[in-house]
Structure formats: C-alpha cells, structure tokens
Amino acid sequence: MVENTFQTNFSHREGADSLIDSKYYDDDGRPKRTGGVWITSSHIITAVIGSGVVSLAWSIAQMGWVAGIVVMLFFSVVTWYTSAFLADCYRTGDPITGPRNYTFMDAVSSILGGWNVTWCGIAQYSNLFGTAIGYTIGASISMMAIRRSNCFHDSKGADPCHMSANPYIISFGIVQIFCSQIPNIHEIWWLSIVAAIMSYTYSTIALGLGIAKVAENRTFKGTLTGVRIGDVTKDQKIWGIFQGLGNIAFAYSFSMILIEIQDTIKSPPSEVQTIKKATKISILATTFFYLLCGCSGYAAFGDTVPGNVLTGLGFTNPYWLIDIGNAAIVIHLVGGYQVFVQPLFAYVEKEVSKKWPEVDNRTFKISIPGLSPYNLNLFSLLPCGDVYPTDEDPKME
Template identity: 55%
Template structure:
C-alpha cells in the first residue's frame, strides 16, 4: 500500500513538471506570446518604411501597410489552428514551422517549404551583412559631418566594414548551438526597440522644423524619376513592406511555449491579433512620420541615409544599436541552416572522421570548447559567401524588397492557407475554398511584382558596381 502510494505521488510529481509529450511543462501565456511576437516583428525592416511610403504616397502607402497587416493577421490565425494535428485542440504537437507543413501537407510541399525557408535564411544573413556595414559607415560619416561641418563629403567605402562584419561572424559561427543562448534574443529585442524609437523620435523633431514636399501619389514622375523608374520603385516598395511583416516562421515556436489550457490556438489567435495591431500602429507611424519628415527625398534607410545629422551622438547610438542587434541576429538565422546542412552531411557520411571528429579544448577559465575541422571550413565558407554577395549587391532597399517578396507569399500566405484547407478537410470549390485561393493568387501576383522591382534595382545597381564603391 505504501509502495503504491509512493508510486502515485512520484507520477503526480512528474506530471507537474512535464506536458503530455514528455517535454518540460510549458508556462507561456497571452502576455508572453504577445511580447515574443512583437519582438520577432520589430526589426531592421522598419528602417525602410519611410522610403516605401515615399514611393507610394499618402494614399497607397498607408493602404499597403494596412493590407499587409490584415493579410498577415488572417494567415496567422489560420496557422494557429495547424499547431496540433490532426485535431487542432487534442492532436499531436508540431514544434516547428516545417513540422507543421510535414504533418498537414507532407511530400513535395514539405520539400518546397524547406527550400523556401532555408533560402530565406540565406537571404536574411546577406541582408543583415549589408545593413550592418551601412550602419557602421553611417557612424563614421556622421562624426565626419559633425567635426568638419560639411554634408557633401566624408564618402567612404562599405566594403571594409562588410569584411569586418564577416570576420566577426566567422569567429561567432564556430560556437556550436550559439542560437540557444537566450541572451541573444534579449539583446536583439532591446536594440531593435532602441533604434526604432530613436528613428521615430528624430522624425517627429524633423517635422517640427521642416515642411518638405510630399504627394498623394508619392515621388512624382519628372526629370529625375521616369515613369518606368516610378513603376519599379513602387513594386520594390511593396517588397520592403512585405519584409517588415515576414515573421510567420517563428509563430509555431512561440505557440509551442504556451500552456495547454486554455487551448494553445485560442491564446495564440488573441496574441497574434494584439501584437499585429500594435505593430501596425508602430509601422504606420514610422512610415508616415518618416515621409512627413523628409518628403519625397526620404532616405532608403531612415538612420543611415542622413536625413538626420544632429544630434550626431544620438544618430551614432541608433546605428551602433543596429550593428549590435544584427551581429547576434545573423547567428540566430544562420545557426538553423548550419545545423541542417551538418546533420544531412553527417547522415550521408557517418564514418568520416573529418566530418564527425570533435576536438575538445580546455580554456584557462575552466571552460571547454569543441572544435570541428569540417565545421570550421564549412561555416567559414558560408560566411565568406554571404560577405562577397553583400559586397556585390550593397543596395539596402532592393535587397530588403527581394527578401520580403521571396518570403512573404510562400511562408506567410501559401502554406498557412494550404495547411488550413488540409486540416479542416475543406471541400474543393466551396465558397471559403474559392476565396482563400483568390487571396493566395492575389498575394502571389503582388509578390512577383515586388520581386521584379527589387531584381531590376539590383541589376541596375550591379551595372554601376565597382570593387570599392563609395557610400554617398
């Protein structure tokens, strides 16, 4: 009897620490999920919204921001229903975005999702390399402006700073499982909010002292901007806005932190609604206030285009915050790619000592570092690749636009809609099915136009590329 009671108490004790899938008890709430989503959304994409609004104007700019917001909210609601399968309340948990796709769609669509997701990770690391170098250049130039009281000089090349960033990433990339260091997410969140609010505050100050030219339709067609340029810029602007809302792949991981009661999907839907509403207000303010502050000459990057010159120390602080954020963010996005490639290669050549051998090095401080020659060569080669591509395509807005276009349709729209249709066993050609397909097709067209505009800008920039091109 005593033994039986002891066993029951032990089992009860275990159940208090673990969920039904054997993992540690989840403690996430509506508040924590909302905070995680806002942290995931607010990032370097906010810096291009003033430029995007300048291309679209006072009417189409806010409408585009609101439209992308509504679409993202709607598909996030659909995605929340797919976390568990086959039943959305009692089904088996899926821990990552790709697991959700595999459970609901499987086969070829799962492979396409992997291609889209990992391709997006490569693009983001290239984009972060470009953005960081531009911010480092901006710090140097702002001090030059302040010390020499000139605005037309102080030109310097991005390339040395791209190389510096690449060297730092080569070193950080050798740390196994770097993405598990939670301090990275905390620092990234603090830094992203810091530079976003600095940009917003400086825009408000700028509005008080200047009244630049703005327009209902954005930058007018004229001598400097042809009708064709206007069209391509409009498409690229849509890609820039899409990039600001490209965060769907982290929603599943956030939902996986929630307590099972009330049902995770119910809490996640509320969290998504609150977080996206707050983010949309913030994005709209950044885009519209930035356009009001600089008008049709709004810089491509709000904090590095030198719409702001003073106070120079505050501009420097914002750009340093961007660099610190992206140094860690590069690893957060690169590590899943590193892990995926290394796992595939280890499975293919399990007997290879070069691939599988780990050396353990004792540090004077008492810690132990593991070193792998394969990891050293592969990860270094990857960082060198992203560094070289960043040097070839240093244009911030076109890269951001292409990343937004490449990720928004497949990961934010297509897969959530297809998974929801499969999850609910929706009848083909029913009213709901038809409208979901129309939404998906419309987003595909917008994405293709955004990609075309961004690619055109990259090609145009490549035509004028020089090995040591200066940032003007």
C-alpha cells in the same frame, strides 16, 4: 526529398513515458518549453521589425499618403490572419494533445506531403539564407554609417569619408560565431528581448528626428499620390511603387519561422492560444511603430526622403543620436540573425549527422572555473549548434 527531421530520440524507447521526468521534460520527451506570451512576442518582434523600418518613409513616398498608409494596414491584417491559420498547424489533429509539428517543414510534411515538402523546403531555407545575408549587409551598413557620421562631424563635411564594408561584414560574422554557441532557439529568449528593445530604440529615434524635422519645417511635406511623374519617369514611378509594396510586404514577413517560435511555448494553455495572442500583440505594436516612423519621415522630407533616414544621412544632427540609432540597429540584427538562422542550423546539422554520425558526436568538455564544464560541439564553430536532446542527458532518470 526533405524528410521530417525532428523525430524525438525517445520515440522508439520502450516505456519512455515512464522514464521522462515531467519537471524537466514535456510529453514528447524534449526539454521543458518555457516560452510565454511576452517572450514569444519578443521573438516575433525581433523577427518582424528589421532595419527596413527606417526605409518605410521612402516606400510611402512612392505611393503617397493615402495608398501608402492603406497598404501598410492591409499587410498587417493579412499577416495576422494568415499567422492565425499557420498557428493551427503546430499540432496535427487535437490542438492540445495532437502530435507536434516542430518546424514549418514538419507541418508541410504532415499536411501536404509528397513533392510539396521538397519545394517548400527549398523556398523556406533559401529565404532564411537570403535573410541572413541581408542582415549581415544591413548591420555592416549601419556600422559604416556610424563611422561616416563621426567622419563628417570631425571634418565638417570636407571629407567624403569613403570606406570599405568588408571589415564590418567580417566583424559581424565573428560575433555570430560566438552567438551561435547558444544551443537552440529556446535558449535565445534573452537575446530576442534585447533585440526587441533595440528595434524600438532606433525606431523611436527615427520617429523623434522626423517629428523634430517637421517642427523645424513648420509644415507637413508629401502629397496624396506620392512621387510625381515628371520628377521621375513613368517607368521609374511604376518601379518605385512595386519596390515600396515589396518593402512593406517584406517588413511583415516572419511566417517561415512562426512554427519554430511556437515550439518554444510552454503548455498549458495551448500553444495555439499563446502564439495567437503574442502575434496579435506583436503585429499591433509593429504596425503602430511602422506607421509612426514611415509617416513622420515622409512628412519631414516629402518626396525627397532618402531610402534609409539613418544610414542615408537624411538626418545629420545630432550626430551622436544617429550613432545610437545605428548602434541599436546593429545589436538588433545580431539577435534577429540568430532567430532566423537557428532553424537553418538545425536542418543542416540534422542532415549531416544522418550521413556522418561521428561528426555530430565530436564534443569536447571545456572546464570553466566556478562553472559547469562547457560541452563544445565542433558543429557550433561552423556555426551549427546542438538542437535536439540526446539519450545521454543527465536529467533522464
């Protein structure tokens, strides 16, 4: 059974409150949280907006103009509404002074308990693991698309430009090993901001190319009901609708890390107020871009829109702009990967350190000229970083 794994190291220390410097530590003995509305929004946007935004046009094509737009608005409202409920679970009891639930699993444990903890743990960590795999594949596809775009341009379409994804998957993994040296989710705010900027960059490129294509066609393509039965079979139509629903639903999914993001927020004001405001801003901005990108792509290509308008060569020129869009996807997925896997890293490290404490304590100081020594934890190379404070923190008075 999954236990509450994030108990503070100071909880059993007599007179701990008097030993904690409030300048560096919060009331629970953990390092001072610094997240505000905009940093929290960047975390959420990084988690919500993925490379799937460029496949929303295909999803709308399966349902048509009316149902496609309605479904997208419906999921945005559902996501905002359920996120507000989940945000209230961060503290048990009083929303300002009540005990914190540091993770999604802590909230499940304190509210539901029993076997619900086990099943929800399996669901959450399986989802996070699957998302990490999906981000790795998505990044490799975008890297391949850059090379294919240049290949097509250089050969003027004569070369089919077949290539293997393996080198790009390995390259992405190597980059993630370095990024995983960042100690915890509190410290990746700058990476989330960069990733959020990148998400808007490739979304804007897809939007601009869609608008340019509509201007070139001098007409809006697409129909009210989407792909017609006849062009596809009845079974293919039904399957396409369900795929489209799944794509849109997944595009808004970030609940499995909402509380982990909420645990990076400074107080006062209360964490609930900040996360709800950040969630509202993020979902409004995300929905706006989703609608623009999805509708412009569908208007440009109609029912023949490719599954991914950037990597599927929906657009072929200007090839350099498409390369920038795919590069932005790769950079965004680097940051998004870290936001999703930090809770998974934390769980793995905590469980292993409980069974083999000596593994967690094996750190090496690496001298860096002109800077403070870097404490390398062997877990970070797996990668799994140090995610909770230790009693030996030099800031403890």
